[in-house]
Amino acid sequence: MKYFRSHILVCVDPECLKKGAHEVMDAIQDELVAQGLIDEVQVLETSRIGDCSQGPEIMVYPEGVHYGGLTVDDVPFLVEEHFLKGRIAKKFIIETEKAKDEELSAPTPKEMRVVLRNCGKIDPENIEDYIAEDGYQAVAKVLTSMTPDDVIDVMLKSGERGRGGAGFPTGKKWSFARASTETPKYTVCNADEGDPGAFMNRRVLEGDPHAVLEGMIIAGYTIGSNQGYIYCRAEYPVAVHTLNIAIEQARSLGLLGKNILGTGFDFDLEVRMGAGAFVCGEETALMASIEGKRGEPRPRPPFPAVKGLFAKPTNINNVESYANVPQIILKGADWYSSLGTEKSKGTKTFALAGDLKKPGLVEVPLGITLRELVYDVGGGIKDDKGFKAAQIGGPMGGCLPSKYLDLPVDYESLISAGAMMGSGGLIVLDDETCMVDIARYFMDFTQDESCGKCTPCRVGTRRILEILQNICDGKGKDGDIETLEYLCKEINAASLCGLGQGAPNPVISTLKHFRNEYEAHIYDKRCPAKVCKALIHYSITDGVCTGCTVCARNCPVNAISGERRQTHVIDPDICIRCGICAQVCNFNAVEVK
Template sequence: MKYYRSHVLVCVDPECLQKGAHELVDALQDELVATGLIDEVQVLETSRIGGCSLGPEMMVYPEGVHYVGVTPDDVPYLVEEHFLKGRVVNKFQMPTTKVVDEELGAPTQKEVRIVLRNCGKIDPENIEDYIAEDGYQALAKVLTEMTPEEVIDTVLKSGLRGRGGAGFPTGKKWQFTRQAPGDIKYVVCNADEGDPGAFMNRRVLEGDPHSVIEGMIIAAYAIGAHQGYIYCRAEYPVAVSTLNIAIQQARNLGLLGKDILGSGFDFDLEVRMGAGAFVCGEETALIASIEGRRGEPRPRPPFPAVQGLWNKPTNVNNVETYANIPQIILKGAEWYASYGTEKSKGTKTFALAGDLNHTGLIEVPLGITLREIIYDVGGGIKDGKAFKAVQIGGPMGGCVPAEYLDLPLDYESLAQAGTIMGSGGMIVLDEDTCMVDVARYFMDFTQDESCGKCTPCRVGTRRILEILTRICDGKGQDGDIELLENLCQEIRTNSLCGLGQGAPNPVVSTLRYFRDEYEAHIYEKRCPAKVCRALIRYEILPDACTGCTVCARNCPVNAISGERRQTHVIDPDTCIRCGICMQVCNFNAVVIE
């Protein structure tokens, strides 16, 4: 085995790749060869290290130095200063290091990494790196010191709730599955992450796959299962590849397969790929897909804990839930329960997206406020604009307005505000956002992803989408709001699965907090945010127009008239509201009314 004095991990997430991450890796390798350091410094590629907004990003260990914005031209200087002279290059350091290891416990820091503890720190394709960070010690403890009942009791006391969306107590789910009659049982990992803007599960699978595998083996021991499946969407090819490598490495070391660690316990895993149907995130639809059937949900009860995969008791948790388990076993239920609130324990990963200065993946203790996440961790709203709302919980979540900025982020508080935790998607919206258009966007997504099995979801979501589209097109009419409310209630009450039951949430929440925008669209034929094209009007300011004719010459439909050096006029009936006139005007004379 070869040992290195330093490891350089370069982020190769899509945003960093666009900024030249692969070129940076090549430049580092070439420079290390040129300086004779290639046998002392190892360069590795890893998934997301930070937010990637300042990328390409790289971490240097054992120092733990986080460099950002390094270009291939900077590499010779960086290698000379850091690896030859032993000096940290301050101009490339991350401006503020928000993320701390959870053992530091610094009260002034906002982020705490438990699930993400190894991401960007280890080589995900090297099991020895994971073992060096206490990997598989929790499994050894479970197999040698604990009974299945003791494992379940520890998970119950930790307060861990399922991180896939519903927030059901993990220990109870394990308990139900263990108590279910039958000799054959299964463990399933739901890695079918499909929310727009969400990438929490992908990050863990690509950066620390063994934490998920170890968590699943412990779950299998606790419930009495000997076979497991990781259901991962095919759009995550790197995650699938990394998982398969990790599973084979675990088998080679006797951590999967027969007689694990000489304990007499047998368990094996395989990856099953989904074709991208969003509804397969629902556990019964996921089970149907693994079985080779069409991914459609079925009525519950019976729940999967009693009758799941091939009609056998099955435990289904998501990636983040399993990744928490090894740390809970190693450090104890009380340690984990010290984070979070009374009813929402531990930490939660969130994918910050939207109108923020710093987007990316974060992990914070539950109970933190939205204000802290948006302004302290996310760096505030871009371009100094005002915060308007945040969509939490993905397509099945709701929009939370500015009045809830100090809302504690836990399951109960979010439910009172009209949304859900979901898997952790968080899209921040600024003052220029049209909330009716936001509702239309999410309804378009859920309607398209409806499996069509039940009428309320199949037909109801389409009717809602038609009404929202009509409102955004300036054709809203009296009674539309009341019709939307009635449809939302019917779909929530009568849909078969969580997709249909949660699909109306974006509409319900925007009607609750931004009803005035719906009324402006319908009754005043006006979009307050000036987003809906059918409801905006371009005008030319007489005092600013110089009569240069640039706008008229670029108008694709000849909607602008006027003589040279005379004020020009836009014909609203001819105008198609493409915005080209505003783009080409050099005098800011074209405005939206």
């Protein structure tokens, strides 16, 4: 194992990447080699360090110095000044802005890292880095001084709820598996993160795999399990690689395998890769896949705690749920329950995506408002456009309009508003988004990912998609809205698993909050957001057009005609609605309706 006197963390959030983070990182490594420092200073990628406004940003430890605004040309001076001469390069320091109002200076920060505490701070392929950050102390505490009932009591008092989407109390789930008398028992980690735009679990697995292993060891001890499986999708090759290294290192130190820490407790882990089927994120389909069967859900009950993997009692939690456990054990139930709200304890990771100035991975206390997430953490809407909706909860989540911006982000509040927490995907949509098209997009995803086992999901989602596609293509008709509402209700009630039951949610929520857009598509044959091509109409305004012929010369299908210095005309039967005419017109003569 190598030991380094300094660590350089390079922010690789999208904003910093756009400003050249990878180029600066490569330049730093080259300069360290040139100065003979490569064996003394380690360079690591990390998620967001600051607000990325002065990117590329880096953090240097152990000093904790935050540098920003770096270019490749700045690197030689920085390396010489900081790592050779031992002086802080003051001209690159990012000064922390003073709070501009009372809200921003409140003692509770907008972001708080529990699950992500080590990501970017340690070398994920070096178990000693993790141990240096109190790693595996929770396992030692549990195995030497706590009974399984003690652990369950702590987990129940902490209030931690499963972070995979359903929000079921972790301690209660563990107690059910412990109460099952049949053996052997299995401990499973659901790392099959399939929501579009979600990468929370991936970041933990790639940056802090031992936290997940430690949480699983504690869970195994608590329920009486000696074997665990981490089910990770094959599209995460770096995560799989890092996990396998972590498992081997833990075995080599006696933290996995036989007689862990000399306590007589045996527990081992194995990584199983999924082929990328979204439905395998559902726990019964996941277990079928581990068993080598087709990834299809099965009816419940019996629940996994009674009859799960290989028909034996099984406990399943996701990556984030397990990663919380060591900190709960070490810092106590009262510490964890002090975070969040009365019924939604702790922090939650979110993958902020969509029309945001600062998209990326964040971790915040539950109970933060949607407004704070979008504007304070996410930086607001890109290009200073208006906020239209936030799609939260993944493909089975809901779209919340601006009237919910002050809604607390917790399990109960989101469900009452017609959305759900899900695994933590949050896509922000600006005021130029077509909500009918958004519903069509998510239904296309869920219909394609349906395993086909039950008729309501297999046939119902296809029928909804057909209707939505017709509406977007200008073929919507009277009665379509009522048919959609009926189909959504039936599919939600009759589908076998959570994928089918939740598939109609984006349609239900957009019908509820943006019904006028559906009506405009169907009855007025127009798309208010000007997104659906079949419902966009281009015309040239008489008196504004100068007859310069630029639009006609650039039209790819020769749909524009007219004499020079005369108003031109667009033939709607030929026009393919590509929008090039509006882009090239220098006089704003092309009107889009």
